[in-house]
Amino acid sequence: MTATPKYNFAYLDEQTKRMIRRALLKAVAIPGYQVPFASREMPMPYGWGTGGVQVTASVIGKDDVLKVIDQGADDTTNAVSIRKFFEKTAGVETTTETGKASIIQTRHRIPETELTEGQILVYQVPIPEPLRFLEPREVETRRMHALEDYGLMHVKLYEDISRHGHIATTYAYPVKVDDRYVMDPSPTPKFDNPKMNNSPALQLFGAGREKRIYALPPYTKVISLDFEDHPFEATKFSHPCELCGARDSYLDEVITDDKGGRMFVCSDTDYCEKRLAAGHLGNSGATEAAE
Amino acid sequence: MTNEQDRIRLEDVAKKFKMHLRGGAVLPVVENVTFRVPAGKCVVLGGPSGIGKSSILKMIYGNYRTGQGRILVRDDHGWSDVATASPRRVLELRSTTIGYVSQFLRTIPRVSALDIVATAAQGIGDSEKAAKDTARRLLTKLNVPERLWDLAPATFSGGEQQRINIASGFAALRPIMLLDEPTASLDQTNCEVVIDLIEESKQRGAAILGIFHDEDVRARVADEVIDVTRFQPKVPAHA
Amino acid sequence: MSALNEQPLLSAQLISKNYGERVGCQEISFDIHEGEVIAIVGESGSGKSTLLSVLSTQLMPSAGAVHYSMRDGERRDLFSLSEAERRFLLRTDWGFVHQDARLGLRMGVSAGGNVGERLMAVGWRNYGAIRKEAGDWLDRVEIAGDRIDDMPTAFSGGMRQRLQIAKNMVTRPRLIFMDEPTGGLDVSVQARLLDLIRSFVTTYGLAAIVVTHDLAVARLLSHRTIVMRHGRVIETGLTDQVLDDPQEAYTQLLVSSIIQA
Numbered sequence: 001m002t003a004t005p006k007y008n009f010a011y012l013d014e015q016t017k018r019m020i021r022r023a024l025l026k027a028v029a030i031p032g033y034q035v036p037f038a039s040r041e042m043p044m045p046y047g048w049g050t051g052g053v054q055v056t057a058s059v060i061g062k063d064d065v066l067k068v069i070d071q072g073a074d075d076t077t078n079a080v081s082i083r084k085f086f087e088k089t090a091g092v093e094t095t096t097e098t099g100k101a102s103i104i105q106t107r108h109r110i111p112e113t114e115l116t117e118g119q120i121l122v123y124q125v126p127i128p129e130p131l132r133f134l135e136p137r138e139v140e141t142r143r144m145h146a147l148e149d150y151g152l153m154h155v156k157l158y159e160d161i162s163r164h165g166h167i168a169t170t171y172a173y174p175v176k177v178d179d180r181y182v183m184d185p186s187p188t189p190k191f192d193n194p195k196m197n198n199s200p201a202l203q204l205f206g207a208g209r210e211k212r213i214y215a216l217p218p219y220t221k222v223i224s225l226d227f228e229d230h231p232f233e234a235t236k237f238s239h240p241c242e243l244c245g246a247r248d249s250y251l252d253e254v255i256t257d258d259k260g261g262r263m264f265v266c267s268d269t270d271y272c273e274k275r276l277a278a279g280h281l282g283n284s285g286a287t288e289a290a291e
Numbered sequence: 292m293t294n295e296q297d298r299i300r301l302e303d304v305a306k307k308f309k310m311h312l313r314g315g316a317v318l319p320v321v322e323n324v325t326f327r328v329p330a331g332k333c334v335v336l337g338g339p340s341g342i343g344k345s346s347i348l349k350m351i352y353g354n355y356r357t358g359q360g361r362i363l364v365r366d367d368h369g370w371s372d373v374a375t376a377s378p379r380r381v382l383e384l385r386s387t388t389i390g391y392v393s394q395f396l397r398t399i400p401r402v403s404a405l406d407i408v409a410t411a412a413q414g415i416g417d418s419e420k421a422a423k424d425t426a427r428r429l430l431t432k433l434n435v436p437e438r439l440w441d442l443a444p445a446t447f448s449g450g451e452q453q454r455i456n457i458a459s460g461f462a463a464l465r466p467i468m469l470l471d472e473p474t475a476s477l478d479q480t481n482c483e484v485v486i487d488l489i490e491e492s493k494q495r496g497a498a499i500l501g502i503f504h505d506e507d508v509r510a511r512v513a514d515e516v517i518d519v520t521r522f523q524p525k526v527p528a529h530a
Numbered sequence: 531m532s533a534l535n536e537q538p539l540l541s542a543q544l545i546s547k548n549y550g551e552r553v554g555c556q557e558i559s560f561d562i563h564e565g566e567v568i569a570i571v572g573e574s575g576s577g578k579s580t581l582l583s584v585l586s587t588q589l590m591p592s593a594g595a596v597h598y599s600m601r602d603g604e605r606r607d608l609f610s611l612s613e614a615e616r617r618f619l620l621r622t623d624w625g626f627v628h629q630d631a632r633l634g635l636r637m638g639v640s641a642g643g644n645v646g647e648r649l650m651a652v653g654w655r656n657y658g659a660i661r662k663e664a665g666d667w668l669d670r671v672e673i674a675g676d677r678i679d680d681m682p683t684a685f686s687g688g689m690r691q692r693l694q695i696a697k698n699m700v701t702r703p704r705l706i707f708m709d710e711p712t713g714g715l716d717v718s719v720q721a722r723l724l725d726l727i728r729s730f731v732t733t734y735g736l737a738a739i740v741v742t743h744d745l746a747v748a749r750l751l752s753h754r755t756i757v758m759r760h761g762r763v764i765e766t767g768l769t770d771q772v773l774d775d776p777q778e779a780y781t782q783l784l785v786s787s788i789i790q791a
Contacts, residue, residue, distance in 0.1 A: 134636070134638070134639070143613075147613065147614045147617060149614075149617065149651065150651075151647055151648070151650040151651025151652070152647065152650075152651075154650035154655070155636075155639055155643050155646065155647050155650055158642070158643050158646055158650065158657060158660065158661075159639060159640060159643050161657055162640055162642060162643070162661070162678075162679050163679070227655055227656060227657040227660075228655045228656045228657075229656050229657050229658050230657050308775075309777070310782070311778070311779030311782050311783070312779070312782055312783060312786060349774070349775075353768060353771060354768075354770050354771055354775065355771065355774065355775040356767075356771060356775050356777060378753070378754050378767055378768040378771075379563065379566070379753075381768055382753055382768070399725070399728075399750060400721035400724075400725065401721055401722065401725045402725065
C-alpha cells in the first residue's frame, strides 16, 4: 500500500501563505494597484489558474465553503480540477450554489446571483497590465500607473471607435478604480463590469505567471472607461435564455447539432438551475412560463 | 525741426576682417567712419567698387559685426548703438526702425512673391488684408506682372527678384532705409519707380542711406554724397 | 517683438554634462524668449544633441541649472520639478520633434490617435471633439484628412515628421525642441517641412531650439545661432551675422565648407 502524501492545509506552506496575505493586504489598501508577489510552483501549469489558486489557498479556512466556476459553469474541466484540488488538500466543503459559498474562485465570469458581504470572489488573471498591448515596456507602464498617466488607455478606446465605430473591447474592459488606478478586470465580459462596482463582496485577483496580485475591497467605486459621446454600455442580448427564460444573464452559445443548430443558454449554470427549479421556463421545453 | 533731426550717426567706426582660413590674414575695410543721416534726406555713399560701401550699410543693419566705434540709430524711444546692441535688440530695431534693400534676394522656397512683400508690409496690428493690398500696390507700381505674384521668386530673372526685394524693403514704412544698389538690374522705367519711392519716403520723413552706381539716379535722389575713400584704412591689406 | 526686458522663457546657466572622462558639453549658458528660434549648430560630436537632452530634462546635467517660466508666470528650476511635473511639461507646454519620427510617434496607433493622445492625456473625454481637433491639426500640417485613420507605418518620411509636429502642437506648446528635424529627408520634402515650421513659429508665437548640422536650416528658421564644437560654444549671435560675418576660425571653416549647388 502506498502512503498518500500529506499536504499542508491548502497545499501551500504557512510562510508562503503569509507572504501572499501580506501582498493581499497591500492590494486591498491600494485598490486596483498591482502588487508583485513571489508566485510559487503549483501542481498545474501556468495558464490554468495558478494565481487564483494561490490566492484562494492563502485565504481559505477549514470552515469555508468553496465554489469554483469556469466561464460560469461548475462542471467544466478547469473548475472540476480546482475544486477537487481543494477538496483533497484542504478538505473543505464545496458547493455549486453561489449563495452558499464563502469563497468563489472564478475564471472569466462573475456570478449572476448578487454577492453579499462576507463573500470573497477570487479571479484568475492572465495578463494583469491593462496598458500592456499599447506599451510593451514594464518600466514605462509602472511609471504611468505611478503618475496616473493614463492618456494611452483612452487612445486604445479611440482606436476602437475609429476602426469599428464603437468601442469594440468586449472583455477585459478596462476600469478606473476608486478614481485612481486603471485596472484590468481579467477576461470577464464587459457585461460583468457593472457588477464589480460597489460590490459588498471582497474581490481578489491573482496572476500566477505574471506574479501580480490586486484587489477591490467591498464597496469600491469601479467605473468602466469610456468617452462622453460613446458611453459604456453593457452588452444586451436580443433573446432570453432558452432553458430558463432569463433576460438579464450572460448567455453562452451552445451548438446542438452538426447542421448549424444552436441555442443560447445562461453561462452561469447555478443561476440557470435555480431559475428552472423556481419554475421559470425558456423556449426549449413546451411552454413559455408565466412571469 | 523734426525733419532735420538725425536718424543715423556713425562715430569713428572701423572694421576689419580676420581670415582664419588664410592663416589669420587681416583685411582692414574702413576706419574713422564718421557721418550722419538726417530724417527726410537721402545720403549716398560713393566711391569705387570694393571700398567698403556695402560693409558700412551691413554694419548699420547689424548684418556685419562692427569692429570699433559707435553706430547710433534713433527710434521712437531714443538712440541705440547697433555696434553693441544685443541680438534681440537688433532684431527689434530691424522690425520697427531699419529697413534694408540688399543687393541680392535670398529666396525662401515655397513662399510666393506676394507673401514675401505682404509679410514685410505687415506691421504689428495690421490686418493680413491690408498687408496684401499694400503688397499688390507695390508690385504693380514696380511693374511685376500679376502672373508672378503667386510664384516663389527662385526662378525669377535678376531684375524681377530685385523688384521683389525693393517692394519688401519699401513695404513697411520704416524711419530708416538702407538701400544697396537698388537699381542695379532695372530698366529705365523701373528706375523711375524707385526714384519715386525714394522721394515718397523722404516726404514722410524717412532717413535714407544708399549706394547707387548709376550717376543719373544718384543725381536725382542724393541730398549729400559721402566719398567712402575718405575712410580707407591707412594700413593697407597685408597677407 | 514685445518688451525686451521681459523674462526669458528658458534660461540655461553653465550647463555641463560629462560622461566620466568624456565631455558632452561644457559651461553652456544662454536665454531664449517667447517667439524666438535658436539654432544650435555643430558637427557630430559637438555636444549639441547632449545639450538638447539636458535642456529638455531628458538628461541630468553634471553641473549648471535650467530655469523655465511656467504658464502661470512662475520661474522654476527644471531639475527641482518632480517627475510628474516634468512629464506634464513635456506633454503640454513643450514639444519635442525627433530626427527619427519613430521615436516621436506611436507607430501602432493611427494618425488621429497619435495627434489626439496628448489631448486624452490632459483629460479630453469627447471622442468627436478629439477627432475633430486631430483632423484640424492634420490639415494644418498638410496631411490629407482621409489619412486620419492610417498608421504612420504607411506614411512617407516627410509625412511622419509633419505628423510629429501636429502631435506636439495640439496642446499649443510655447517651446519646441527639434533634433535635426530635416535629417534624412529629400530636399523638396525638407523645404516643405521648414516652411511649415517657419509659419507655425510666426502664427503661434512658438519658441524653438533647433539642433542642426545644416547651416541653411539655421538661416531659414532661426533668429540666433549658437555654434558648438567639442562641447563648447565657439560663437553666438544673430543668425545672419554669424553666417555672413563669422568671427571665429571654426565658424569661418563651417561657413566656407558649404558646397553651393
